[in-house]
Amino acid sequence: MTMLELEDIETFYGQSQVLFGMSLSIKEGEVVTLMGRNGMGKTTTIRSIMGLTPARGGRITFRGQDITALPAYRIAKAGIGLVPEGRRISPNLSVEENLIATASKGTSGNGKWTLQSVYQLFPRLQERQTSMGNQLSGGEQQMLAIARALMTNPELLILDEATEGLAPLIRQEIWACLTRLKKDGQSILVIDKNIKALSEIADCHYIVEKGRIVWTGNSVSLAANSKIKHRYLGV
Amino acid sequence: MDGLLLLEQVLNGFQLGLLLFLLAAGLTLVFGIMDMVNLAHGSLYMMGAYFCATFTGWTGSFLVGALLTIPAVFLLGVIVEMIALRNLYARDHLDQVLATFGLILFFNETTRLIWGPIGLSIPLPEFLSSTVEIIPGAPYPVFRLAIILMGLLVAGLLYFIVARTRLGMLIRAGASNREMIGALGINIRLLFTLVFGLGAALAGLAGLMAGPILSVEIGMGEGILILTLVVIVIGGIGSIKGAFIAAIVVGLIDTVGRSFLPEILKLVLSDDSASTAAPAISSMLIYLLMALVLAIRPQGLFPPKGVGK
């Protein structure tokens, strides 16, 4: 069953168009990646899905419901959890407050992510429990952003550069965690430059170039296609 | 300076401080926590007083009037927020100052249009307009005791809400991080509207408490607004605790300063120059206090955690 479907999305910042007919789809339980160089529109795609920069053209459906024109909070409530680019931690809340302020049991109401379980995932956060958001190091903020999204117990988890600025060890832990999540049937949309790690867990990759999807396929065909990798990802 | 008089003046200062706090609470909530400079807070305070006077007139009872006033001002706040202010949260303070200054003009003149220029009065019921003798030889108005009580009540309640509840966290988070909190599933627009309404209701409460003693008239909000701004700046913008302490300090300094400054100045100046200098200095006292506090602590006495550096 399709979880999220984008059809011909067009998005603008003011007058300047950034997405030119972006289409992609994510099935339930799938891990999908969005790849591409800087400034190609990956984050913008996410912002359109979340209703933060609503699409002016095209249609977005989430679990059968049209969410194109819904306000962000309704989309989040419908079951999408976001780890945004740039962390966006609340500076004047403590770590724990950041986690519980927006926590939710999820749409099914039996969410399994709780304070205990995210602290288990990121012990460093528990150590910094009472620190204010603006006192955290860059990496600690990143962990908090991920934990915060998990605490909403989403149907679909979106990670936009979620491993940026994290120590290698933590990065590995996050990949391991995503692998576990996938095993539990969590649907995930992920943006990251770490192709190797992505290839191991993703079912499907989309490559974005100038606001469009230019290539799509699974890890095997991506690995085989070094021309594509070089041309669109610069590796 | 005899001891009983000093005691009475301290009580007076405490009461003025708590009245200021009633007003400062709503202001600091909207100002500090939602990061919105709302100069029209004084106007909402005025509306509280006018509504209460009107409702008291209709119903013949101050208590009923007061109970009707609070939801009415809440509603007014919500309407104002929806029409004029909700698009200003993301703007800089200058824009907010200007727009809400526009609101002050609008409210003052509309009030004059509706209620006329003369002002109203709020008659108090018998039991509130009497006095009790808590300090021997100095009967104290019961209504002023009621103000003290109300101030303490609001302080406790607000502190609890903002520091302890999830609602409080969301309000604090929303200011710095509006978009993100929305993307995490919170209807921030509604939340802000409600919080603004809460701020308005607090202003209205202050107005209906102040109305019976400070008189109800056009422009009553401006003078006290400045005083209130001074209070929240001294206390550290956005800090309920800071507003509370600063309000009481300002109330005490103002009252005690006013009553004993001439005597104190006479110790160093001639009688004549002391009595001319005293009123001028006492007018400046709270500004001096603010300048002093900010010169030493540029963020006020109790800047809330996690804002700025």
Next chain:
Amino acid sequence: MSSPDLLIIDKLVKRYDGLLATDDLSFSLREGELHAIIGPNGAGKTTLIKQLTGEIASDAGAIHFDGRPIRRLSEPARSHIGIARSFQITSLFPDFTVLENVMLAVQAHQGHSFRFWRATGKEERLIEPARALLDDMGMEDSADHLVAALSHGEQRQLEIAVALATKPKLLLLDEPMAGMSSEDSGHLVEILRRLKSRYSILLIEHDMDAVFSLADRITVLVYGRAIATGTPDEIRDNEEVRRAYLGEEA
């Protein structure tokens, strides 16, 4: 071939409430070397940079730069003796053009700015060095663009250009690759390789490919302490570093 030490840090301490962000830290940086600092998140790397630039005060210890103690110097004063930094989170003048960003940094090091009359737009003494620097960084095409309109990668590059414009002896770079695509970070590695010969650089980075290919020496920070210092190979093989930071990577 060990050159003299440009920067010596001795028993430096920074305390936040109960937390020791920098804990009796000592190490030195040699003239002309690229010294990388790595360590888990929250180890105190950014804090160290802030202490070096003077943005925050240290609680104890000493910092010697170019042979003189600098712990008591203000942030601008340290910039004037040759310490420059880039920010972990991009920090530029968004409503200025790229050229103006660099010009301002150039201006900061040409004596005082109490000059009220001449238009900076006509001052060759500012424009010339700024353009030269942009050419050097390969950014000449975007010189007249507003910073706000640049892509993330270009902004990160400009961060470094602005720092270089102050003609520093020591360059402190806080995660310059963060958020860059592989292509752009590859490009930046090239630039740093070129700069390496001309400046002494302290590099903080979680991108291990970059660190291992650029660094002359690496110091590993954990909980505010240096647990190891050595060449890239030594660090790669250090069991403790693997456990605390690297994991299977590298």
Next chain:
Amino acid sequence: MTLLSPRVLINAALLLLLAALPFLTDMMGDSYYTGVTSRVLILAIAATSLNLLIGYGGMVSFGHAAYLGLGAYIVGIGAFHAIEDGIDWMLNGYYQLAATLILSALVALVIGAISLRTRGVYFIMITMAFAQMLYFTAVGIETYGGDDGLTIYSRSDMLGLIDLNDEKSLYYLIFFSFLAVLYLMHRLVGSRFGAVIRGSKSNEARMRAIGFSPYKYRLTAFIIAGTITGYAGFLMANLNDFVSPSMMHWTRSGDLIIMIVLGGIGNLFGPLYGTIAFMALEELLSSIPLTIGGLNVGEYWQIIFGPLLILVVLYARNGIDSFLPGTRERAK
């Protein structure tokens, strides 16, 4: 930027109109407008200097009217002692001017030195506090009329160089002063000093990291703006023949801010447009010849003015400037 863009033409036309104004009013036989325009231009001088702080430097000073009062009181006090006590030299305009400039600069130095340690709303409030202290000082000084103010029976004596009692001479003194201030601002903002001021508004942390100490530059800008406004006060006293504490009240400082926002902040001509618009609105709205249900609409003009301010803030963020043709000059 082309030299003769429509925007430049409009600005030039406005200046020309102002240059010719006394003769135009002569032709209409109505010298009232010369006086009104003099007032507008004096306020525009004050607003332009405030724009250096707010528009270019991000320092929202809410006490700027204090300097207006300061300059005006120097003239008033000079005239007072010259007439009451026969101290003739106190009427000398050059002494008065020197005293005005020195005193405003000193006061700005003191206020700025303390206030500039704070940021944002704290800065707004502390500058207002200092201005209020000056206001209450003026209210408290009985010799100079206290709250009633001081009537100035003799304008500054410029020793024959220029006769301030002559309406036209005074007008041109004001007009050329305004032009000078405008040009000064233009140079200042584009200079190295201006770059530091603008940079400190844009990103203070970065300024410090590249080696600037913004404080002393900000303080200098604060003193420059205060001194210019003090000079405007000197002119205002000579125009009004009167000075009172109400000139320094915080609401007057608010008016100055409204003027520059109406005109478009961080823009050379903005304050002039804003001042004109502010004064014109006040005049036009308050004389709306409309009576509804026995109520004279003009007397309730603030019911219109208030929401108008809100509309400007909401929909015309650069004030009048956003209605002028051509693109806005970027806050240089």
Next chain:
Amino acid sequence: ADPVKIGFVTTLSTGAGAIGQDMRNAVDLAVEHLGGNMGGRPVEVIYEDDAFKPAVGKQKTDELVKKDKVDFVAGYIWSHVLMASYKSAVDNGTFLISSNAGPSALAGKLCNKDFFSTSWQNDTTPEAMGEVLNQRGVKKLYIMAPNYAAGKNMVTGVERTFKGKIVGKDMTKFPAQLDFSAELAKVRAAKPDALFVFYPGKHGAQFLTQYSQSGLADSVPLYTTFTVDSISLPRIGKMAEGSLMTLFWSPDLDNPANKKFVTDFKKKYGHYPSHYGAQSYDTIMLINSAVEKVQGDLSNHDAVRAALKEADFNSIRGDFKFGNNHIPIQNFYLRQVVKDADGNYTTKIVSTVYKDHQDSYAKDCKMN
């Protein structure tokens, strides 16, 4: 014929607009009583709003003088607005008639041949009050007034004539003191025989409310000037009932002109006129008397001035005559707040304190 043009500057907007409105009502009534005519010429009154700001008042005066070219400028509630506007009028040779403000400067040193007043000099009313206190045997007096020019004038006035001891004096913050509890506590502690206050306009209501709540009313009787007036009485009458004040006029003053004024005013506007209105009514009547005297020919400035100075008209205060400084020489009465037959609050005259009283600054006026 061309109309006689009168500019009338008062405060119509802001909270103080109530006073201006009362003055305008009285002026309209006066013009109506004159049948819209003065000396055979129609009358045109141009009202301007000073918005309670000196700068605005000055500009409006300029506009009236230079643009509208009025023959007389009148009105002015506030001393500071009058002081700011004063030169604009007299320097241009336009007659200026104050309908309320009475700063000491204009009565003394700075008096001017083209300046007239139909009200009083600030000090005189409290001087009468000082006299009243003497008559009533008050030995220990406590004084409260706001700390600004008029407040200081009032205090000076009382101190000049009061013979007992002043046991306490508080000059409170101006413009806005919110709370008087500290001062009232001091009053209680000082145990005076009487309390004299001056709190004009809105401060009056505020003071009275707090005074009555403090319970002081039983022990320390209250004497006021310009604190309670017909504008505020409907609102604060209950608290002010019985309190005593001095003034040159009262609605019940017994003379034909006043009867007509008060009756017609009440008929037209439904409430008592205030002294502001009474003074404004007199302003128009004064101008009318001068215009009649010169038969509508205003071209001879000196003749008009002489005619004004004669003040040959039926004033609401009975006889009207100017002192050498063009300020009225007049009676002062002690008045008390009472309820009239219809249950409305008003004041009634208790006694005459002064007959033909002149202000003490007149001697400084070098004009003759």
